[in-house]
Structures are given as C-alpha cells and as structure tokens.
Amino acid sequence: MNAIEIHDLHKSFVGFSLKDVSFSVPQGTVMGFVGENGAGKSTTIKCILNLLKKEYGEILLFGKDAVEHEIAIKNDIGVVFDDLHVPETLNATQLDKFMKKVFISWDSHYYFERLAQFKVPVQKRVKELSRGMRMKLSIALALSHHPKLLILDEPTSGLDPIIRDEILDLFLAFMQDERHSILFSSHITSDLEKIADYITCIHNGEILFSESKDVMLYEYGIFKGSKEEVSELPEHAIIGKRYGIFGVEVLVRRNNINEVFPLEKPTIEEIMLFYVKGNVV
Numbered sequence: 602m603n604a605i606e607i608h609d610l611h612k613s614f615v616g617f618s619l620k621d622v623s624f625s626v627p628q629g630t631v632m633g634f635v636g637e638n639g640a641g642k643s644t645t646i647k648c649i650l651n652l653l654k655k656e657y658g659e660i661l662l663f664g665k666d667a668v669e670h671e672i673a674i675k676n677d678i679g680v681v682f683d684d685l686h687v688p689e690t691l692n693a694t695q696l697d698k699f700m701k702k703v704f705i706s707w708d709s710h711y712y713f714e715r716l717a718q719f720k721v722p723v724q725k726r727v728k729e730l731s732r733g734m735r736m737k738l739s740i741a742l743a744l745s746h747h748p749k750l751l752i753l754d755e756p757t758s759g760l761d762p763i764i765r766d767e768i769l770d771l772f773l774a775f776m777q778d779e780r781h782s783i784l785f786s787s788h789i790t791s792d793l794e795k796i797a798d799y800i801t802c803i804h805n806g807e808i809l810f811s812e813s814k815d816v817m818l819y820e821y822g823i824f825k826g827s828k829e830e831v832s833e834l835p836e837h838a839i840i841g842k843r844y845g846i847f848g849v850e851v852l853v854r855r856n857n858i859n860e861v862f863p864l865e866k867p868t869i870e871e872i873m874l875f876y877v878k879g880n881v882v
C-alpha cells in the first residue's frame with residue numbers, strides 16, 4: 602500500500618501553479634522531496650494536509666481520500682514544518698495539556714520521554730528555546746500521538762550538522778517500524794542521501810523525476826570531457842550538460858552508454874542540478 606498517492610494535483614496562485622503533480626510514497630519508505638526555492642514543495646505538502654484547497658487531482662492517504670477522510674486520517678499523521686507553530690509563551694509541559702485535547706491517541710509518557718532524550722527543557726517557554734531545541738520539541742510533538750506517517754517540510758534547515766545528525770537518527774528510529782513512512786522536503790540533499798529510499802524532484806510546479814535513490818545513484822553517471830568527446834555520446838543518453846572552462850560535464854544514463862566512456866558517480870544534488878539547470882542543446 603502507498604502511504605501517500607497523488608494523482609494530477611493542480612493548484613494555482615498568481616504567477617505559479619502546480620501542474621498535474623503525481624507521485625507516491627510507498628508504506629515503509631522515506632521519500633525525499635527536493636526542488637529549488639519556490640518550486641512548489643510546501644504548496645504540495647499543504648495540499649496533502651488540506652491546509653490549501655486543491656483545484657483538481659486526487660490525494661490518497663493510506664488509500665483514502667485526504668479531504669473526505671481528513672479528520673480520521675489526521676490521527677495517523679505527524680507534521681513538522683521548518684519552525685514550530687505554537688503559542689510562543691507556552692512551555693513543553695503546557696503544550697502536553699493542549700495536545701491531549703487535540704489527539705485521542707496522545708501519549709504524555711512517550712512525549713516526556715522524548716523530551717528527556719532530546720534534552721529539551723520542559724519549563725522554558727517556546728520563545729526562550731534555541732532553534733535546535735524548537736525543532737526537537739516540534740518533532741516530539743509530531744511523534745507523540747504515534748503517527749504512521751511523518752510529513753516534514755525542511756525540518757533540518759538552519760541547524761548545525763550535529764543536531765541535524767541527531768534528528769536524522771530520530772527519523773531512522775521512527776522507520777524501524779515497517780508500517781511507518783516519511784515524506785521529507787529538504788534542500789540539504791546530503792541528509793536525504795542518508796535516509797531517503799526514493800527522491801522526488803519538483804521544478805516550476807512540475808515533477809521532474811520520482812525514483813528510487815539507489816537505482817538513481819547506480820543508473821546515472823557523469824561524463825567529463827571536451828566538446829568533441831561529448832559529441833560522440835548518443836543524444837538519447839544525455840539528461841543534461843554543463844559547460845565549464847575546462848570542458849563539458851554530462852549527466853547520462855549508464856545503460857545507454859558504451860563502457861569505453863569513463864563515468865563518475867553523481868550525488869543527488871548533482872542529478873538535481875543537471876535536471877534543473879542542465880542545458881541539453
């Protein structure tokens with residue numbers, strides 16, 4: 602089963618639209634969601650959560666229509682945005698009382714255990730917490746009603762590498778249960794390299810690719826050479842080209858290329874850059 606299934610999602614603002622966005626997050630997997638600033642990641646996530654009304658298209662969560670079954674489904678979802686959206690004057694203990702009223706499955710014991718594990722002070726008001734602490738509190742809040750799906754919109758942005766690593770470990774621990782799934786939007790592709798099973802890339806409101814990370818890293822290769830050498834590559838194998846002072850870099854699919862061409866292994870960031878900025882002419 603798919604935790605998330607999106608078919609032909611369309612949503613317009615003045616000067617921007619999501620155009621027939623389709624992709625799925627299989628249950629038990631982590632989907633990395635990448636794209637430039639303004640590509641449409643948050644808009645897609647807000648449509649999934651019904652915080653924005655879609656114009657057309659279908660969004661299924663655990664096989665059920667996300668709008669029709671919104672209230673029942675919300676109990677199975679934990680959400681982390683890039684900042685904590687709760688009243689700033691409350692502390693973590695007061696937030697526990699509030700969350701008990703929101704979620705029937707709210708687990709105070711589990712919540713305070715996570716806060717102790719993350720070393721989040723429970724009496725400090727939200728506005729007095731550092732950014733890393735706020736994000737850890739946000740994650741404790743998202744996890745403590747025992748969701749099956751986490752939807753994360755840039756949860757590690759602006760955090761130092763040590764806290765980011767701790768937070769990624771929390772998500773990996775969450776994924777120990779094979780029924781759990783994560784949709785993880787991020788600009789930090791190295792984070793996704795660590796935890797994602799699939800990568801979906803959006804550009805100008807359109808999905809460029811949605812593929813298995815391992816397959817991508819195995820199937821794609823970068824050829825570096827002169828213009829003459831590059832002209833010998835079969836056109837249909839070329840996904841993108843970047844011209845530099847020392848020659849041309851070309852992203853290709855390995856199985857379309859003769860073995861005589863030496864290929865380097867790309868990173869997710871490079872694959873994304875070639876798709877978005879790579880000029881094929």
Ligand SMILES: Nc1ncnc2c1ncn2[C@@H]1O[C@H](COP(=O)(O)OP(=O)(O)OP(=O)(O)O)[C@@H](O)[C@H]1O
Nearest residue numbers: 614615616617636637638639640641642643644645
């Ligand atoms: N409520 C809104 N009203 C009008 N335009 C909006 C609204 N929300 C988003 N947009 C526009 O939609 C486009 C996509 O924005 P979105 O926030 O989805 O991008 P993003 O991929 O999440 O970007 P970032 O990585 O910077 O967070 C942008 O051009 C943005 O200005």
